[in-house]
Amino acid sequence: xxxxxxxxxxxxxxxxxxxxxxxxxxxxxxxxxxxxxxxxxxxxxxxxxxxxxxxxxxxxxxxxxxxxxxxxxxxxxxxxxxxxxxxxxxxxxxxxxxxxxxxxxxxxxxxxxxxxxxxxxxxxxxxxxxxxxxxxxxxxxxxxxxxxxxxxxxxxxxxxxxxxxxxxxxxxxxxxxxxxxxxxxxxxxxxxxxxxxxxxxxxxxxxxxxxxxxxxxxxxxxxxxxxxxxxxxxxxxxxxxxxxxxxxxxxxxxxxxxxxxxxxxxxxxxxxxxxxxxxxxxxxxxxxxxxxxxxxxxxxxxxxxxxxxxxxxxxxxxxxxxxxxxxxxxxxxxxxxxxxxxxxxxxxxxxxxxxxxxxxxxxxxxxxxxxxxxxxxxxxxxxxxxxxxxxxxxxxxxxxxxxxxxxxxxxxxxxxxxxxxxxxxxxxxxxxxxxxxxxxxxxxxxxxxxxxxxxxxxxxxxxxxxxxxxxxxxxxxxxxxxxxxxxxxxxx
Ligand code: PLP
Numbered sequence: 427x428x429x430x431x432x433x434x435x436x437x438x439x440x441x442x443x444x445x446x447x448x449x450x451x452x453x454x455x456x457x458x459x460x461x462x463x464x465x466x467x468x469x470x471x472x473x474x475x476x477x478x479x480x481x482x483x484x485x486x487x488x489x490x491x492x493x494x495x496x497x498x499x500x501x502x503x504x505x506x507x508x509x510x511x512x513x514x515x516x517x518x519x520x521x522x523x524x525x526x527x528x529x530x531x532x533x534x535x536x537x538x539x540x541x542x543x544x545x546x547x548x549x550x551x552x553x554x555x556x557x558x559x560x561x562x563x564x565x566x567x568x569x570x571x572x573x574x575x576x577x578x579x580x581x582x583x584x585x586x587x588x589x590x591x592x593x594x595x596x597x598x599x600x601x602x603x604x605x606x607x608x609x610x611x612x613x614x615x616x617x618x619x620x621x622x623x624x625x626x627x628x629x630x631x632x633x634x635x636x637x638x639x640x641x642x643x644x645x646x647x648x649x650x651x652x653x654x655x656x657x658x659x660x661x662x663x664x665x666x667x668x669x670x671x672x673x674x675x676x677x678x679x680x681x682x683x684x685x686x687x688x689x690x691x692x693x694x695x696x697x698x699x700x701x702x703x704x705x706x707x708x709x710x711x712x713x714x715x716x717x718x719x720x721x722x723x724x725x726x727x728x729x730x731x732x733x734x735x736x737x738x739x740x741x742x743x744x745x746x747x748x749x750x751x752x753x754x755x756x757x758x759x760x761x762x763x764x765x766x767x768x769x770x771x772x773x774x775x776x777x778x779x780x781x782x783x784x785x786x787x788x789x790x791x792x793x794x795x796x797x798x799x800x801x802x803x804x805x806x807x808x809x810x811x812x813x814x815x816x817x818x819x820x821x822x823x824x825x826x827x828x829x830x831x832x833x834x835x836x837x838x839x840x841x842x843x844x845x846x847x848x849x850x851x852x853x854x855x856x857x858x859x860x861x862x863x864x865x866x867x868x869x870x871x872x873x874x875x876x877x878x879x880x881x882x883x884x885x886x887x888x889x890x891x892x893x894x895x896x897x898x899x900x901x902x903x904x905x906x907x908x909x910x911x912x913x914x915x916x917x918x
Contacts, residue, residue, distance in 0.1 A: 430457040430464050433918060443915045445489045450916075452496060475912045477823045478862065478903050482797040482845020483655070483683065485715045486852070486912060491754045495717055499746035507542070507733045519745040526748045529755035533689050534700050536723035540732045541751050542743040543720025546682040546709035550607040552735040553707045553722055554615060557649055557676050558590050559738065560731045591618045596647035596675075598633075599623035600836070601828045603657030603799070605680060622647060626830055631789040632659060639669045646673045652699070653680030653707075656827050656843050658778075658793035663703060664696035679703040684795055685721070686713025686847065689758040690767020693795075704728065713770065713796055713847045715763075716754025719747050766850060770796045773846040776856035780863030786870075789829060789841070796845050801829055803840030806870045810839030812889035816873040817842070820865060820896060821903035838886045852910040861906060865899045872896075 434450040457464035474486070504519040505512040508527070511520070526541040543549035566586045567575055578586065595615065598604030602625045606613045609621030622645045627634045642650060650670040652661055663679065670677040679699035685708040687693045688700070699706050706723040710716035724732050736743065757763060774793045782788055787801040802813040810826025817824050829841035844866075849858070872895040875884035911917060 430454050430461075430468070436918065445493070446915045448493055449489065452493075471913070471916065475907065476904075477818070477821055478907060479848040480822055480824045480844045480846070480862070481848065482825075482843050483709075483712045484845075485686075485712060485847045487711065487715055487717060487750075487754065488757060489913065489915070491715075491717055491750045491757070494753045495746045495750040497746060497749075499749055500744070502745045503742045504745055505736050505742050507540075507736075519743075519748075522745055522749045522752060523743070526752035526755060529752050529759065530721060530723070533755050533759045534723055536700050536706075537726045538724050538729040538732065540722040540724070540735060541719075541748050542735055542740060543707075543722060544740070544744060544747070545718065546605075546680070546707065546720050547607050548740060549682075549707040549709070549720030549722050550605075550615070550680060552720075552732065552739045553678055553705045553724075554595070554619065554649065555738050556724075556728055556731040556735070557678065557705060558593060558619075560728055561648060561676065562586070562589050562593060564731075593619055593649070594622060594645055594647040595619040595649050595651060596622045596624060596642065596645050597651035598654055598657070599625050601830050601832055602626040602631075602633075603654040605653070605655045605682070608651050608653070608680065619649075626657070628830060631830055633657070633661065635662070635665050635669065638666075639672065642669050642673055642675065647675050649678050650675045651678045651680065652703075653682065655683055656797065656799050656841075658774075658788075658790050658795060658797050658799060660693060660697045660794045661699075662696050663699045663701075667702040676705070677703045678705045678707070680707045682707065682709040683712055683797065685709070686715060686758065686763075687767050687771065687795060689714060689755075690764045690770075692764075692767045692771055705732070710751055710754060713767070714754065714758060715766075715847070715851065716758070717747050717750035719744075719751055721751070769855065770846050770850045772856060773850050773854065773859050774798060776859040777844065777846060777863050780860045781866065784863065784867040786867060796847050798844045799827055799829060800842045800844065800866075801840060802842050802870060803829075803834060806873070808870060808873060808875070808889060809834045809886050810841050811837070811887045812873065812875060812885075813842050813870055815887070816869050816889045816891055817866065819891065820869045820899040821907075822862070822866065822869075834886065849910075852912060854906075854910055858906060858910075861902065865902050868895060869899050 431454045434454040437446045437450050453464050503513050504516045508520050508523050527539045530539040595609045597608030607615050609616045652666050708721045710719040778793045778798045786805045789799040802808045814826045826839040827841040827843040828839045832840050834840045873889040873891045876888035876890045878885040
């Protein structure tokens with residue numbers, strides 16, 4: 427694909443920014459080996475520019491974050507943790523991992539930080555197993571006359587293994603907004619633990635702390651897991667800690683979705699999980715706007731087990747991603763990022779208010795964070811899948827989402843989740859959110875189930891829309907995006 431090297435030559439000749447030169451030089455280098463890969467990267471950039479991204483779990487990371495990932499650090503094995511490696515030659519990786527740890531400690535004011543998890547799911551697996559080892563295995567090993575786990579007899583080890591896989595986890599149900607890794611039947615978390623779930627109130631869709639307290643007292647879980655992927659309210663972690671303490675449960679919080687709002691000082695006091703939870707997990711790529719990856723923050727009591735995430739769960743860490751985490755954490759520890767985070771929430775509120783003005787049913791009747799869950803089935807008689815497709819055809823990318831007591835199951839669903847982190851990174855504000863809400867309303871109001879040619883009945887997946895309405899809304903989205911260009915330094 428010659429035109430890629432032409433781009434590189436062009437940006438060099440035009441003395442464009444270092445970032446533009448670096449981006450196109452790297453693309454050009456990929457192109458020399460595998461043109462199709464380079465082309466797909468470029469196409470993705472074009473797509474990301476052409477569609478309005480309302481996926482609540484995505485964002486646009488900085489080019490500095492992206493560039494710190496694409497280098498020779500990817501070649502290093504560094505099993506173990508800082509200054510405790512199973513490989514020689516890890517001095518520079520030690521530095522990088524320590525920088526990421528120090529930045530995260532400063533950013534979140536945490537006792538202890540672990541930056542190795544490759545993803546949020548890995549972070550949860552490491553955290554759940556570390557709690558089990560800390561609370562179950564270590565206690566049993568201690569009882570067995572202070573033996574080391576490696577010195578147990580087969581029979582002793584089997585007894586402990588049975589105990590480890592029989593502990594109770596209580597997490598928010600998927601339909602209420604919890605995550606798969608919080609004890610969902612199809613996820614490993616419900617197979618190595620006895621999984622119980624709590625629901626939001628069926629009418630208000632809010633978490634009912636009183637009811638949760640009663641359930642905690644009944645179930646007596648080892649771990650109470652709080653956090654969500656599709657719940658639009660703040661959680662009161664002071665209250666949740668109190669509830670967990672009534673039965674001596676460990677409070678684990680998964681702040682994957684709202685870590686940026688904690689880092690950006692929007693969620694403070696009782697709504698900041700770090701002072702209250704024993705272990706906090708996160709992703710680094712959603713509201714936090716870093717590279718794809720996971721993160722764990724914990725109280726000192728857990729630091730030794732958490733730091734042994736490898737070999738407990740993980741293989742070798744990814745030093746290139748840890749470098750990008752350090753960069754992103756530094757970027758997040760700024761006034762700019764704090765302003766960004768509060769704008770994310772203002773934008774979500776503006777979007778929710780305008781959607782409700784238009785008569786759309788929003789779960790919990792609003793939002794206090796970066797996300798909104800719309801009930802498109804009761805508002806428009808569309809499944810989430812149909813609404814997702816209709817919106818994409820108008821230029822808006824969203825994802826369908828189950829809602830409490832969903833009548834359409836987890837594949838088609840009755841909901842759509844919307845989030846404002848990415849649009850806010852582009853610089854959009856409340857006025858733009860109103861325009862977006864009006865497009866969403868117009869597209870969904872004018873969409874209906876398509877006819878499935880196989881059954882001659884209505885399709886649950888596809889939708890039809892009046893072409894003139896579609897064109898009008900496509901133009902509106904295009905006009906909007908023309909004023910908020912993604913990575914303007916890369917425009918050719
Ligand atoms: N935890 C929560 C609350 C999430 O929303 C997600 C991802 O959507 C994860 C964990 C998993 O993160 P990852 O996709 O990085 O494994």
